[in-house]
Amino acid sequence: MSDLILHHYAASPFSEKIRLVLGYKKLAWRSVIVPQIMPKPDVQALTGGYRKTPFLQVGADIYCDSALICDVLEHLQPEPYLYPEPSKGLARTLAQWADSTLFSVAMAYSFSPQGAADLFAKAPPEAAKAFSEDRRAMSANMVRPRPADAACAYKSYLRRLSDMLDDTPYLMGDVPTIADFACYHPLWFTRKRTPSMSGVLQLTPAVLDWMDRMAAIGHGTMEATDAATAIAHAAASVPHTLLTDSTFQDEHGIALGSRVTIGAESFGPETTEGELVAATRTHYTLRRNDARAGTLHVHFPRIGYILKTAETTT
Numbered sequence: 571m572s573d574l575i576l577h578h579y580a581a582s583p584f585s586e587k588i589r590l591v592l593g594y595k596k597l598a599w600r601s602v603i604v605p606q607i608m609p610k611p612d613v614q615a616l617t618g619g620y621r622k623t624p625f626l627q628v629g630a631d632i633y634c635d636s637a638l639i640c641d642v643l644e645h646l647q648p649e650p651y652l653y654p655e656p657s658k659g660l661a662r663t664l665a666q667w668a669d670s671t672l673f674s675v676a677m678a679y680s681f682s683p684q685g686a687a688d689l690f691a692k693a694p695p696e697a698a699k700a701f702s703e704d705r706r707a708m709s710a711n712m713v714r715p716r717p718a719d720a721a722c723a724y725k726s727y728l729r730r731l732s733d734m735l736d737d738t739p740y741l742m743g744d745v746p747t748i749a750d751f752a753c754y755h756p757l758w759f760t761r762k763r764t765p766s767m768s769g770v771l772q773l774t775p776a777v778l779d780w781m782d783r784m785a786a787i788g789h790g791t792m793e794a795t796d797a798a799t800a801i802a803h804a805a806a807s808v809p810h811t812l813l814t815d816s817t818f819q820d821e822h823g824i825a826l827g828s829r830v831t832i833g834a835e836s837f838g839p840e841t842t843e844g845e846l847v848a849a850t851r852t853h854y855t856l857r858r859n860d861a862r863a864g865t866l867h868v869h870f871p872r873i874g875y876i877l878k879t880a881e882t883t884t
């Protein structure tokens with residue numbers, strides 16, 4: 571039985587990024603399907619507050635954010651590499667643009683009335699309403715591109731990606747890198763989840779051919795399990811990080827051992843509270859206890875997350 575448990579749901583683009591990376595690295599994994607909207611009591615038993623999708627569980631270690639999950643998977647199964655030399659800085663930077671700018675434009679474009687109708691075609695009308703209320707609450711303080719602006723930007727970005735594919739099968743050469751997985755998942759959402767909106771991809775056939783190559787990578791070997799089993803597994807495990815860097819780097823004047831909160835910079839105000847047990851160049855780790863899941867270490871990347879001292883009530 572695999573040690574890797576991915577908590578995700580089928581329609582989630584960031585989850586598709588990780589499912590394909592698992593496939594690329596030919597890994598076996600267990601799958602827990604999480605709710606798309608709040609409440610998420612089983613998710614929060616493991617994460618301590620973070621509610622976004624996906625997250626990876628390895629025993630009593632919880633890795634939040636797809637960028638950090640990719641680092642963990644690269645460590646566990648280095649080849650084929652996600653960050654090949656000599657251009658790993660460029661690949662990471664392109665991936666970060668895709669996970670933020672390209673993703674936001676693709677979602678603003680795809681969530682047109684027709685796209686939303688595709689997504690909720692088989693669901694009762696209350697489901698669409700609950701989803702849009704949930705995402706509105708998550709997006710407070712965010713500027714979402716308006717549909718016409720998103721359409722222009724999406725078309726430009728697709729032309730740029732197409733340009734990159736003029737002479738090579740993948741964005742940065744002969745093999746996929748993290749940049750391909752990150753650029754693929756927002757486009758996958760448009761193509762597969764909101765097919766009424768997928769005509770935009772026909773304007774760049776080279777991008778469609780590349781998407782076919784990416785889809786052919788597959789999802790590795792998946793075995794279904796459930797949240798109760800995953801929580802029991804966490805309770806029976808002792809935290810043991812797979813992240814290799816451990817040197818303390820203090821940027822906030824917050825000592826290890828402090829009670830802190832960590833939350834995403836945008837999209838979703840939920841934070842996780844715990845004891846800061848690592849703050850390295852690349853990630854934070856919090857120790858926390860849960861009545862059902864026991865002692866857990868919850869890991870976050872530095873980039874995109876806000877670390878604060880927890881407010882005391884005394």
Ligand SMILES: N[C@@H](CCC(=O)N[C@@H](CS)C(=O)NCC(=O)O)C(=O)O
Nearest residue numbers: 582583584606621622623635636637
């Ligand atoms: N930076 C995060 C973004 C994750 C994200 O925004 N995921 C979406 C689904 S694709 C989400 O969490 N939506 C709300 C939810 O699932 O509760 C990552 O890379 O994992």
